[in-house]
Amino acid sequence: MATELGRKKISESTIHRLSLYYRILSILEKENYETVSSKELAKREKLTPAQVRKDLSFFGSFGTRGLGYPVSELKKRIAKILGLDRQWNVAVVGVGNIGSALVGYKEFQRQGFNIKLVFDNDQRKIGSNHKGIIVCDIANLEKDLRENKIDIVIIAVPATVAQYIVDDIIRAGIKAILNFAPINLKVPGDVYLRNENMSIELEYLSFALINQRNPGTKD
């Protein structure tokens, strides 16, 4: 699943770790750190310094030998790589438990993911104001997505209807989908689909407790 970028293969785990570095760098920036070493970064994320350096090296030489990495500068570079230096238009489909939590989740906006539209099929919800956003009728999904130039759609509907929604979304030309429904969705080859499985980490904890794995932090 690794991709070419320049000439090297970048693994999915490297991208995920970039997200983690970005978060740490935001904190360090607030704490007025000027520079940070791979050692320090590694310590905060329970990784090895070599891992941090290798991850970053895929994208260039951002550090200074003997000193470390400039915090603000590195943060900007990672933002650029991950596309967090721009604004994304996001829509959420389904204003149930999960959907409404996501609409109110401040972290998204902070990273440039702006929830522009929210959809539901429940007549009682449609038209109501949900955390500053009017709930749209799912009947107009395709049209609304197009007209509002939505980049990413988050699926937060019951598993039973998720595929129908996805089919609609794809017809609207959407190329990136984040799925919270506990089901495997089918999408064409040119659409990016990621699944968010809320149970999986709880199940891991359950397994760990039973089998007494060697504990510790892990993402």
Add this chain to the structure above:
Amino acid sequence: MATELGRKKISESTIHRLSLYYRILSILEKENYETVSSKELAKREKLTPAQVRKDLSFFGSFGTRGLGYPVSELKKRIAKILGLDRQWNVAVVGVGNIGSALVGYKEFQRQGFNIKLVFDNDQRKIGSNHKGIIVCDIANLEKDLRENKIDIVIIAVPATVAQYIVDDIIRAGIKAILNFAPINLKVPGDVYLRNENMSIELEYLSFALINQRNPGTKD
């Protein structure tokens, strides 16, 4: 990070895939399938048949050559492995956006994760009924966790206070924590901590859109 079990090392990814198999098997069971091949299982999860067989082989020989795996039986075996054949007492700390979504998330109960207690520090919320559960005062966290024999605690408080909460929780003897706060928590060596990062997959989509990775499903 892999653990001994019997004599073989089980990787984290194998455990995560067991969760996926479990979900598929539940669906197949409802659809009255008697048996399923590694090929079919693989197809549904976008994996290879060899991967499926190897994953399962770590825990025993569950299949029949020429036939495949017995759906109900395999589901039970995986449930046993993951600890989904028993009930877990879970507490949620923080009844904000995320916290209240989790309390209402039916999928957890279905898998044996019973949310028994919910905590907040907001006087207006304490004592109120939240989806059938009375919100407890976080001041009594340690005592309540002990008295209710809580196994797993879910952290859904702001990042700024998460560490204090965790310290309390650990004092209460809790050994498994699922953290939704966007911060790295410190826990003793004998406590299992997993982080749920709601932004990470959105960031991956952002990266993918910018870099035109080869698309497709991935968990």
Add this chain to the structure above:
DNA sequence: TGCCTTTTGTGAAGGAATTCACATATTCGG
């Protein structure tokens, strides 16, 4: 019964990700 088909279970091979180890570059103190 015996043969053909299917599919598992698993060592061995191959590939991918992580860590090692060190040459190289830079800062800092005196």
Add this chain to the structure above:
DNA sequence: CCGAATATGTGAATTCCTTCACAAAAGGCA
């Protein structure tokens, strides 16, 4: 300005994970 200390960047080594490939087992059918 020099030497000691620090920390990057990266090929090579290692470890870990996935896939291959095939022997072994079971079912189905003539």
